[in-house]
Amino acid sequence: MLPLCRRPNPMPAALAVALCLGLSACAADRHAAPTASPFVSVASQPANVGDARTAALAYHNSGAYDRDVADIAAEAGRWLAARAAAVPRPALVLDIDETALSNWEIITRDDFGRPIVGPCDPAGEGPCGWAAWDQLGRDPAIGPTLALFRQARATDVAVFFITGRPENQRAATERNLAAAGYRGYVRLAMVPDGAHFTSAVDFKAPVRAAIEGEGYTIVANVGDQPSDLEGGHAERAFLLPNPFYRVR
Template sequence: MSAEGFATGRTWLGLMSAAALAACTPHIPPSPETGFVSVSQPFNVGDAGIAARAYHRSGAYTRGLATVADEATRYLAARASSTKRPAVVLDIDETALSNWKILKLDDFGRPIQGPCDIALDAPCGWAAWDQLGQAVAIEPTLRLFRQARALGVPVFFITGRPENQRAVTERNLLAAGYEGYAHLYMVPDGSRFPSAADFKAPVRASIEAAGYTILVNMGDQPSDLIGGHAEGKFLLPDPFYRVP
């Protein structure tokens, strides 16, 4: 208040703001569980990272991969002989090849640009990491791949990696044990798709149009599988990142 007993402009505005807040903001009591005054919020990403590391470390991730991929392998074995021109479609990252090494280094962020020097034990750009060609096989998927080849079933890779990574990706696939695949489909350089499904589903349609029946389509993202053009759809676990 001023010496004259009037509210000054600043104080009056302050009172108005408090009154406006009281009118517009609901009263929030402390939580009975925590005693905190708080509001709802999305799941904490730091906690999600801790849970993801524990999930990988416990072996549950490896078991989950095997459960899904082995089911795909059984499905293929059961259906291949009675299917005209059967085929298998596989995604690459976190399906055929594991990037766990840099998922850890990047703390589950996915920076595309930037250098990658594994020896530094520091965050890596994904494009530079891909160019190293050091991703390792996801073994249950390699078992499915080898089962397909043993049955004479062609395997097509469809990846969101760009064409400019073709040479190193082919080397990495071969080094990991994926020998004898039918074709590797990659995103044309400079192309952008709102969803991976917008690229992958039409590619599967073109494989079908060539006369194949896609018995098994396996990926780690729902966007690998939605959009049709496959009989059996198998989703591997991947709590580490999301590809729309």
């Protein structure tokens, strides 16, 4: 067998040397350490939705989500205890979905989608429309928020709920809140039927301003979306974790 890079037919010496060097480099490359990424890609693409879904499931199911909710609620409770007796007519404002009540059952059933319209059959296996789901009134309480609510009521802090749910869900929502243990709040503010807002801020901030106009001092405002808290009209705002969906 002829040695590598040698041929029986004559070729220019320079070409032979170049060929040998190229083949030697190929052989060396086969033994080189692999690079960090074996393919060409771009850095500008957003995070992969499938990876985000996997991470959100792991965050919830590992118990980390529950611990983080408890940590923020406990911090709100400490602030409430420190401020309740120091201000006139202290008040606590709470959002509902993923703040006071958990929608985890429908979140996973809809595989992190959030279709608003459509039927919802609890006995079925298909996806559910969120509007129909809310009318069922079966969301469980988020424990740390319920504890904060009870702390507020025990110290004569008025509690107001402000939600992005529409007015036509009032009966089901009030029934759900009562069944979950939220009793004795002052008022539940809901979006008027047919009203549309560019952001939840445009609805919720004026409601908080109106509460202040009644003489209350909103000591704490608690929600799971930045739009629950933006717009001011609260001494402090507390953002509970929610990587499962976004409400603008």
